[in-house]
Amino acid sequence: MIHTILTKLDEKFGLPSASAHCDIPCGIYDPSTAQVAALSVIRLLDLIAEMPDEGSLNLGQQAKLSRLVREKELSASKVKDEIRIIWGDFLKQPQFDEYPDCHTLVHNIMLAGGACKQHIDVENGHKLMALVNEFAEVFWKVKGVKTFKATCPYAPSVETVYPKLG
């Protein structure tokens, strides 16, 4: 009964909340999953660009294009989801005070991810990856970990931000 009364009070007046549990094991946040998804988006856009652009596609080509578009959709959505989780669950006000452009960066990633879903321009994929790399640099700075840039060792072979561990 007491819980029910407090729940009603909370609904009416909005009692302050405290965190006491984890959505996933605490501390396990990593932008690399978003970066791999963004690299996948670029790769899929490259593969779509390689498809014939004139005349009609045969059945096999239509099936391939359908799969490429579907996987592009899923990868771009994954980028948005992974970034949103880190922004919403890991980053707190002190980090937002230290990095005041963080909200704008995350919003731009959401927009860039949407553009990758809606269009097939490879340039959109590169824009998305650049923004996700920028977010990764902020993340690792928050964690006190230095980063370096290197070309990822697989297609699409673009510059990727990596943490300097060990």
Added chain:
Amino acid sequence: MRPSFSDGDFVVYLNRLFSLKPYKVGTLLIVDHPKYGIILKRVVELKDNVGYQLKSDNANGVGSKELGICKFESIKGKVIVHIRKNKD
């Protein structure tokens, strides 16, 4: 802090200004942590008259090392009542 605390539980805390003595080991505190926000953690040790080393009840929770020493001024108070969510 599972299984000690679950989503939807309520707690009542006594403001630290009313605590005349240092908190004992095992005391559950409400902390305004500079990195993690408002959190519930348990006292491990009083450190150098600066603050408290805290820990999570859950092994998968944020560890003492990541929490660091929580300074006195970040401690909001001690949990004195825990009202569990009604089981559905």
